[in-house]
Amino acid sequence: MKLIWTFFSCWLLLALASCSTNDSQTTTETPPAAGKPAAPSAAGKPTVLFFGNSLTAGLGVEPDEAFPALIGQKIDSAGLSYTVVNAGLSGETTAGGRSRVGWVLRKPVAVFVLELGGNDGLRGIPLTDTRRNLQAIIDTVRQLSPQAQIVLAGMQIPPNLGADYAAKFKQLYGELARKNNLVLIPFLLEGVGGVAKFNQRDGIHPTPAGHRLVARTVWGILQPVLQQPQPAAGS
Template sequence: MKFLHIRQTSYSVISGLMLLLTAWGCGSSDSKTESASATSALKSAETKSATTAKKPIVLFYGNSLTAGYGVEPSQAFPALVGQKIDSAGLNFQVVNAGLSGETTAGGKSRISWVMRQPVAVFVLELGGNDGLRGIPLKSTRQNLQAIIDTVRLKSPQATIVLAGMQIPPNLGTDYTREFRGLFKELADKNKLVLIPFLLEGVGGIPKLNQPDGIHPTPAGHKIVAKTVWKVLQPVLQ
């Protein structure tokens, strides 16, 4: 098996997030490997469903955070959430469809392929790279909405969980504030389950990030998994 109330963010956290978002933008060098990994995971899920009693799928769809950049697949937070699901005795299968460097436009372009089979829960973690690149927020909203619409079309019964993100204020306070708010706006509009801030308690904390000071360590992923589990567990139960 292979992602939070928003608090006032300190300067150190903002700095860490700036580095993290930069890493997302630079993480595309591993995209082919992680795309192959995501493809393999999806094919594995399809094979298992054809040979065994099919378990409902919890699909994590995002960028380098979801893909587990720089850590073993088993250490990435989707896999850790999968372990929590098993420990709780819940009958779900976790699939990691994360891809480093992914933007909302990229996510929109591949969502139909990923949604070839129905899912029970869809965890959407995209938007950070858009914020880093200063992409107009109108486009980010439209792309995320298109992804949500496609999931609803392909799996009408699925519960969609949206993971919120924050960005540093280097693009101006208005852009930063609107970016942070768009996740709640989309969640309210579409009646989604919201994780207000995916990196709560991790962003900007050196000991919870890898030597590059950017990506979460295995310990950091454990905290992210707890944050996600707090929101996801009631959905699955």
């Protein structure tokens, strides 16, 4: 455990320095640029939208190796019919996500996977700000796409900025999930964060193998959500 946290601490310092499928069932679309709305779903299929930072965007790997694309493959294998949209943006904070979520949600979505906050934590942004921004994003999704199921991806940070800050950072995801009745992924990078062999040379972003592990973690939570009957439009 001590070795893992030592590597994770190096990961934090590097991050502070550097951060400023197609088949008959599912279409995985490329990430929309900042300020551009997500493309409408293909052939009227419900949309699963991944909204996050460079972890979601798949920085440093091929688009089809990033975990949202891998989730698209798992959706196909399960015989489910969804369009997957990757709306990840490298370097994104919760404040940035709050400012662009309205543009991304120009079309309704069935499932909204919210993966933001890691860059806030690495920069030591006050937790009150992170919480307020995440809540605003959740509120915007509920307003613009009221039928969407929101899945919140939890994040953790090493204790470099203080054990109390790290503990409260971890806790805020569970608190937001309970308050808003969200589906929670307890820790997106379970088994990946701080493990050198699953991260690129920068020590920050997952390798293709790391993304496969992230996809497995996400799929364990997301699959039951996707198997639920979708409400009819306008209901």
